[in-house]
Structures are given as structure tokens and as C-alpha cells.
Amino acid sequence: MCCLVFILLPFVGFTQTAILQGVILDELKQPIEDVNIKSGNLGTTSNENGFYSLRIPANEELTVIFSHINHKNITATFNLKNGEIFEFNPVMSLEVEQIATVIVRGNQRKRVEGIxxxxxxxxxxxxxxxxxxxxxxxxxxxxxxxxxxxxxxxxxxxxxxxxxxxxxxxxxxxxxxxxxxxxxxxxxxxxxxxxxxxxxxxxxxxxxxxxxxxxxxxxxxxxxxxxxxxxxxxxxxxxxxxxxxxxxxxxxxxxxxxxxxxxxxxxxxxxxxxxxxxxxxxxxxxxxxxxxxxxxxxxxxxxxxxxxxxxxxxxxxxxxxxxxxxxxxxxxxxxxxxxxxxxxx
Structure with missing residues (x-):
């Protein structure tokens, strides 16, 4: 059993990973809390500021799913290099369709106060x-x-x-x-x-x-x-x-x-x-x-x-x-x- 542990440890030390991070916003450019970010067995959630950070394997094509109970799911595919920190800021839309007026009002606010x-x-x-x-x-x-x-x-x-x-x-x-x-x-x-x-x-x-x-x-x-x-x-x-x-x-x-x-x-x-x-x-x-x-x-x-x-x-x-x-x-x-x-x- 000790010999088996000695053999596996070097491989764990050389695992290549990358970081996927960003801020998740709605159509009004407001942060969304508790968004589930999942890729296979890996996952995390966004905080109250909409920020998330997920460590994923490098040099592999991975599909990441962003889901929230009030918003439509977003699916994206990434293939990052070792040590790369990639910023991805998705904008999630509501499931309800009657939001045309709200979207227009949000765009006008962005021109005055936004970036x-x-x-x-x-x-x-x-x-x-x-x-x-x-x-x-x-x-x-x-x-x-x-x-x-x-x-x-x-x-x-x-x-x-x-x-x-x-x-x-x-x-x-x-x-x-x-x-x-x-x-x-x-x-x-x-x-x-x-x-x-x-x-x-x-x-x-x-x-x-x-x-x-x-x-x-x-x-x-x-x-x-x-x-x-x-x-x-x-x-x-x-x-x-x-x-x-x-x-x-x-x-x-x-x-x-x-x-x-x-x-x-x-x-x-x-x-x-x-x-x-x-x-x-x-x-x-x-x-x-x-x-x-x-x-x-x-x-x-x-x-x-x-x-x-x-x-x-x-x-x-x-x-x-x-x-x-x-x-x-x-x-x-x-x-x-x-x-x-x-x-x-």
C-alpha cells in the first residue's frame, strides 16, 4: 500500500490546470448570485457580486454550463492552456418574455452610469x-x-x-x-x-x-x-x-x-x-x-x-x-x- 502511494504522488504534483473566472450579469447589467457553474464533476457558484472562479483541467476541450432558476442556461466550450486565467462574463436572460420595456430602460441607464x-x-x-x-x-x-x-x-x-x-x-x-x-x-x-x-x-x-x-x-x-x-x-x-x-x-x-x-x-x-x-x-x-x-x-x-x-x-x-x-x-x-x-x- 505504501508503494502505491509513492507512485501516485508525482503525477498529482504535475497536474496542469487553468482558471476560468468572471462576473455573471443579467440584461440590466446587475450581478446574479447563486448561479451554478458546472463542468463534469467540477462546479462552483457565483457570489453576491456575481463573481465566480472555476479551476479546470488545461489543454482539454471542456463544456461549462451556467444555470440559474430564474434565467436561461448558457453553455460554452473552453480549451485553456496551462496556467492561463481566462475571463468570461456571460449575460443571462430571464425565462419570462415580457421584459422588452425593462431592457430598453436598462440600456439608457448604461449610457449614463455604466461602462x-x-x-x-x-x-x-x-x-x-x-x-x-x-x-x-x-x-x-x-x-x-x-x-x-x-x-x-x-x-x-x-x-x-x-x-x-x-x-x-x-x-x-x-x-x-x-x-x-x-x-x-x-x-x-x-x-x-x-x-x-x-x-x-x-x-x-x-x-x-x-x-x-x-x-x-x-x-x-x-x-x-x-x-x-x-x-x-x-x-x-x-x-x-x-x-x-x-x-x-x-x-x-x-x-x-x-x-x-x-x-x-x-x-x-x-x-x-x-x-x-x-x-x-x-x-x-x-x-x-x-x-x-x-x-x-x-x-x-x-x-x-x-x-x-x-x-x-x-x-x-x-x-x-x-x-x-x-x-x-x-x-x-x-x-x-x-x-x-x-x-x-
Whole structure:
């Protein structure tokens, strides 16, 4: 009998597992308590906040059933890698069909008090003078951007510095801007590293602080395998790489960006020798000591240089019969540069 126990113990120690977790909501975006989550002989229930966590075998295709006495069942299939923590947030609908009015009222409440989730793939495809999540925020109700060369935005009439920005629960402070729009570097958020984008224009939780206007909550992804992504265009390019160790304890993702807006400013009415260049590097590293204790590091280093030498500006006005033009000649130049370093555990 002792020999049998000695043989079985090593196999138990090397069991590969993954974690499926999330928050279960109803159609009004309210958490549902006591939802049964079951996969074979494994199971758990959601707490009063709708949160659940289920440890399942890794590298196996498993069917998980979410059931509740007042809601329709949800069935989903998962195949997770060893050590992966996958977030799945199902929305359960009521069995009763007479709830059309309630659904409409819930959607209106979400626009005022809720959080808007933006697909990271959509953010990566948005192009512009300052591509990124800020370029997409201006399409949301209550958000406005007055300068396409700037990443500043105002919400519901507030000032641009009344908006909170978090990356992996770390508050990001905007660096000193010499001149908004013309001498403003890249947005802090590297879209190649993003997993989730949540935006709230009001009614956000107290944990985000005391800013008045909005919260932009960014989550960088935790890699589960090796990968490389590159993007190249006439205004610059970006490169990102991610990797994970064999034991799935250490993971890291790195992003490099370079931007040159010279081609954009060449089309302005003011003819200049304006040469703005921006470059930055970001890294998000995570070491998992246990399933409940992780140590993460977020770092950023950016270099911004500007050479501004105005030459002439021509403004056309008047009528077709009497066209007029105002030609202004400038003298002097301006050279600026600043570097920012950011790190947090």
C-alpha cells in the first residue's frame, strides 16, 4: 500500500490546470448570485457580486454550463492552456418574455452610469494624426476633441485634466506639454498591448479617485504564448513581442513605437520646417508566485524632439471678383525636447 502511494504522488504534483473566472450579469447589467457553474464533476457558484472562479483541467476541450432558476442556461466550450486565467462574463436572460420595456430602460441607464467596453481590435485599426483609443473616444456621447493633433479630450464640458486614465490599475499622469497639439507626443496607451478598454463618462466607482469627468481603464494582456506583431506606415511604425516561460510563471510583453508627423504638417497653411518625432518603449512583466499572488511591472520610456522654424503663412479671403490674400513672413526658430520615464509595480 505504501508503494502505491509513492507512485501516485508525482503525477498529482504535475497536474496542469487553468482558471476560468468572471462576473455573471443579467440584461440590466446587475450581478446574479447563486448561479451554478458546472463542468463534469467540477462546479462552483457565483457570489453576491456575481463573481465566480472555476479551476479546470488545461489543454482539454471542456463544456461549462451556467444555470440559474430564474434565467436561461448558457453553455460554452473552453480549451485553456496551462496556467492561463481566462475571463468570461456571460449575460443571462430571464425565462419570462415580457421584459422588452425593462431592457430598453436598462440600456439608457448604461449610457449614463455604466461602462462602455471598446473592442481592442477596433482601436488598432483607427488611423489618424494621433491613432489610438483617444481617437475613438470622440465618437462616444459627451466626448469631444478639438485638435486632431492632440490626445486631449473633454467629457461633458469638463477640462481635459479632469479625466482619469488607468493602465492595469495604475494611474497614468500626463507629462508636461509645451504646446498642445504641435508639441505633444504619443498617447501613453500602446494599442498593440491592449486586452480590454473600458470607458465611463460618469457614475464610476470611488476606487478610481475624485476626478469629475471620466475614467479610461486600460488592461494590458498577459501573454500565454510567444508572438510578434509589426505595423509600418508612412508616419512611422510599431513592433510588439510577447513571451511566456515554460512553467507559465513568468510572462512579458514589450512594445516599441516611432512616429513622425512631418507629412501631416506639410499640408497646413503655415509653411514651416517643422520636424516632430516621437518614440517610446513600454514593457509589462508579470511573475506568478502562486495562483493568488502575482508581481507585475509596468514601465515606459519616451523621447520627444521638435524643431520648429516658421517661414510664411498665406490666408486667402475676399470674393471671386476681388480675391485678397494676406501673406505673413516669420523669423526665428524653436527647438524643444523632453523625455519621460515611468515605472510602477
Amino acid at each position: 462602455t467596453t471598446i473592442d481592442p481590435e477596433i482601436v488598432r485599426t483607427i488611423k489618424g494624426a494621433q491613432p489610438g483609443v483617444e481617437n475613438l473616444l470622440k465618437t462616444l456621447p459627451g466626448v469631444s476633441i478639438s485638435n486632431e493633433l492632440s490626445t486631449q479630450y473633454s467629457v461633458r464640458g469638463g477640462n481635459f485634466d479632469e479625466n482619469l486614465v488607468y493602465v492595469n490599475e495604475i494611474e497614468v499622469y500626463r507629462p508636461f506639454l509645451i504646446r498642445s497639439g504641435q508639441q505633444e507626443g504619443l498617447s501613453f496607451v500602446n494599442t498593440d498591448l491592449v486586452r480590454n478598454v473600458d470607458f465611463s463618462a460618469g457614475g464610476f466607482q470611488a476606487k478610481y479617485g475624485d476626478k469629475l469627468s471620466s475614467v479610461l481603464d486600460i488592461t494590458y494582456r498577459t501573454p500565454i504564448k510567444f508572438g510578434v506583431r509589426a505595423d509600418l506606415n508612412l508616419l512611422g511604425g510599431s513592433l510588439s513581442a510577447e513571451t511566456v516561460s515554460k512553467d507559465s510563471k513568468f510572462s512579458g510583453i514589450l512594445g516599441l513605437r516611432y512616429r513622425d508627423n512631418t507629412l501631416l504638417v506639410d499640408a497646413r497653411q503655415t509653411k514651416t520646417n517643422y520636424d516632430p518625432t516621437f518614440a517610446d518603449a513600454q514593457a509589462f512583466l508579470t511573475y506568478k508566485f502562486t495562483d493568488r499572488f502575482h508581481l507585475s511591472f509596468l514601465g515606459n520610456a519616451s523621447i520627444n524632439t521638435y524643431e520648429y522654424e516658421p517661414q510664411t503663412r498665406q490666408t486667402n479671403f475676399g470674393t471671386i471678383d476681388n480675391p485678397l490674400a494676406l501673406l505673413v513672413f516669420y523669423d526665428g526658430q524653436e527647438k524643444d525636447a523632453y523625455q519621460t520615464l515611468f515605472g510602477a509595480l
